[in-house]
Amino acid sequence: AQKITQTQPGMFVQEKEAVTLDCTYDTSDQSYGLFWYKQPSSGEMIFLIYQGSYDEQNATEGRYSLNFQKARKSANLVISASQLGDSAMYFCAMREGYNAGNMLTFGGGTRLMVKP
Amino acid sequence: GAVVSQHPSWVICKSGTSVKIECRSLDFQATTMFWYRQFPKQSLMLMATSNEGSKATYEQGVEKDKFLINHASLTLSTLTVTSAHPEDSSFYICSARDTGANYGYTFGSGTRLTVV
Numbered sequence: 146a147q148k149i150t151q152t153q154p155g156m157f158v159q160e161k162e163a164v165t166l167d168c169t170y171d172t173s174d175q176s177y178g179l180f181w182y183k184q185p186s187s188g189e190m191i192f193l194i195y196q197g198s199y200d201e202q203n204a205t206e207g208r209y210s211l212n213f214q215k216a217r218k219s220a221n222l223v224i225s226a227s228q229l230g231d232s233a234m235y236f237c238a239m240r241e242g243y244n245a246g247n248m249l250t251f252g253g254g255t256r257l258m259v260k261p
Numbered sequence: 262g263a264v265v266s267q268h269p270s271w272v273i274c275k276s277g278t279s280v281k282i283e284c285r286s287l288d289f290q291a292t293t294m295f296w297y298r299q300f301p302k303q304s305l306m307l308m309a310t311s312n313e314g315s316k317a318t319y320e321q322g323v324e325k326d327k328f329l330i331n332h333a334s335l336t337l338s339t340l341t342v343t344s345a346h347p348e349d350s351s352f353y354i355c356s357a358r359d360t361g362a363n364y365g366y367t368f369g370s371g372t373r374l375t376v377v
Contacts, residue, residue: 178364188352190305190368236304240365248295249356249366251305 148172149239149252156257158227165212166222166255168237174198178240179220180249181211185233193235196220224257232259263289263362267355267369274345274376282340282372284355289367291357294338296330299352299371308353311338345376 150169158164170179177198183191196204196211204211212221224231237252264287274280284294292313297305309325311317311332319325327349329341338357342349354371 180364180366188299188354188371188373190354190356190371192363192366192368195364248307248310250307253304 147252148241148250149237151237151252151255153255154253156255158224158231158257158259160229160259160261161226163223163225164227164257166224166235166237166257168220168222168252170218170220170237170239172218172239172241174241176243179211179213180238180240181209181220181222182236182238183231183233184236184254190236194222227259229259229261232257263287263357263359263367265291265355265357265367265369267372269372270370271373272375274374276346276376277344279341279343280345280374282342282353282355282374284338284340284357284369286336286357286359286367289357289359289361290335291338291359292335293358294330294332295356295358295366296328296338296340297354297356299354301352305354308340342374345374347376350374350376 179196181193194206194209196213208225210223234254236254238249240247266285294311296308299305308323309317309319311330313332317330332338355369357367359367
């Protein structure tokens, strides 16, 4: 079974509007971490936001927020006020277990395209 | 902030030759390095995990004799693709365990390998 599932291969959003990128995960661990990364065409992985499994509040970082629904095992990324520079691939990833050095498992990614 | 310098950023080599990719942590000690491969329009797939001073642990299906990983110091890990073939053409990216930044992971900028 896939550990991280991103069901939207591609998404369009109008500039200045908000967009939600979906991510569901599967783990039997009680302690885990969820990450979102942005990958522009240059290939670098840009860290956006992190949510720990024990965090009670949804994580926010500027225009990025994470809609964490633990019971549903979903960790959707919300980007507010989309900008043209937001056009990129977005990956959801999970670290299982408490150890910050454990490997990350990535979802298949969503390509976001922002329309002017 | 934490930086992992990855070189080269791109390389073209002839079939049958070997290519070395370096990842160097510039301002922290990377006890663990993760090596990922990303084929076009796909996600990042973990190839191997290397710990300083010990042998790398390879994921199932990754040929350890073909993808040689050396992690001889706390600041340098290398991946050598031996006897490269066109099917090895891919984007290779490293990620260092970094307990001080980005919730544990700092990525290199990636290497685009083309084998002709």
